[in-house]
Amino acid sequence: MRHRGSLILGAVLAGSFLALALISFVWTPYPYAAMDIAARLKPPGPVHWLGTDQFGRDVAAQLMVGARTSIMVAIVAVAIGIAGGVPLGLWAAANRGRWVDEIIQRGSDLVFAFPAIVTAILITSVFGPSALNAILAIGIFNIPVFARVTRAGAISLWTLDYIRAAQVAGKRPLRISVEHVLPNVANLLIVQGTIQFSLGILAEAGLSYVGLGAQPPTPSWGRMLADSQTMFAFAPHLAIFPGLVIVLTVLGLNLLGDGLRDLLDPRLRRPA
Numbered sequence: 001m002r003h004r005g006s007l008i009l010g011a012v013l014a015g016s017f018l019a020l021a022l023i024s025f026v027w028t029p030y031p032y033a034a035m036d037i038a039a040r041l042k043p044p045g046p047v048h049w050l051g052t053d054q055f056g057r058d059v060a061a062q063l064m065v066g067a068r069t070s071i072m073v074a075i076v077a078v079a080i081g082i083a084g085g086v087p088l089g090l091w092a093a094a095n096r097g098r099w100v101d102e103i104i105q106r107g108s109d110l111v112f113a114f115p116a117i118v119t120a121i122l123i124t125s126v127f128g129p130s131a132l133n134a135i136l137a138i139g140i141f142n143i144p145v146f147a148r149v150t151r152a153g154a155i156s157l158w159t160l161d162y163i164r165a166a167q168v169a170g171k172r173p174l175r176i177s178v179e180h181v182l183p184n185v186a187n188l189l190i191v192q193g194t195i196q197f198s199l200g201i202l203a204e205a206g207l208s209y210v211g212l213g214a215q216p217p218t219p220s221w222g223r224m225l226a227d228s229q230t231m232f233a234f235a236p237h238l239a240i241f242p243g244l245v246i247v248l249t250v251l252g253l254n255l256l257g258d259g260l261r262d263l264l265d266p267r268l269r270r271p272a
Contacts (some may be wrong), residue, residue: 007259013252017245021071024064032061033217041235051237053227059237063245066219069131070249073213074200076135078193081142086189088143089150090181094173096155104151108144116141116203120212131214134207138200149192153185187264191257198253205246221246 024032029049036056044051050059092104114122120137127133154177157163166176207213208222216223221242228238 004259004263006255007263010252010255010257010259013248014256017067017249017252018071020064021067024061024068028058028061028064030058030061032057032065032219034058041231041238043235044237050241051235053224053238054231054235059224059241062219062224063221063241066221066224066242067245067249069214069218069220070201070204073131073135073138073204074197077138077142077200077203078196080135080139081146081196082189082193084139084143085146085148086150086182088147090154090177092147092151093154093158093181094177096151096158101151104147108147111141111144114141117207117210117212120207124212129212129215131204131218134204134213137207138203141203142196142200145196146189146192149188150185153188154181157181157184187260190264191261194253194257194260198250198257201253202246202250 034057036052038056039048039052040054040056042048042052042056048058048060050063052058053062088104092101095101116138119140120134123133123137124130158181163176163180166180171179204213205220205222205225208220209226211223211226213222214220224242225239225246228235228242232239
């Protein structure tokens, strides 16, 4: 671990924002929706640590609750991607070169043709904007990502001797995939899950910025940025702090993913 600087820094950054999200369930400096018009657009100070917005709401409290929103959206979206993509990837690898593999591959291409924001626009045009629709849009986009990562890792395993031995022993492809293939691609899935988690936070912020994510009064980092763009000249803290937490959270998760890749891949391990 002494050589894993990126892993440690990423874990500290990501863990800090996760801790803020958990603390927000029991404590915030002020109620996040409480308005104080007399204290509107206050700069950071001892009373309001990160200042207040145009309605007098505490920015620190909104960032803490906004972390809860972003993390919840990203976690559920990644879970949807894993639940849908991993079985498809294992199925495609077990039937590599056959029509099942071809259908899954072409289906992935079709989903990739519609980025998460386009999918969100399609969903919200029917059901309306909400955090749930943002989760669905990001989750649907994550399915082919995990399917391809799982397939790529599994295909290389199906040529190994212990998999052939399992086939000779009479094990069916489903059992081989679950017992022998899945545990050996788990490291790839952990790393990819971390990366998709960071991209999920970024996508949620982007969707909220254009009004397709969490709706008022629920705080969201992306919507805080959108609300601040007309007031940047005289209240720059409204844009600086939400932008900073997005950058640091995504940076921390990417560093964590890189560190986990180095730690879990024996080919990248440094000698003791």
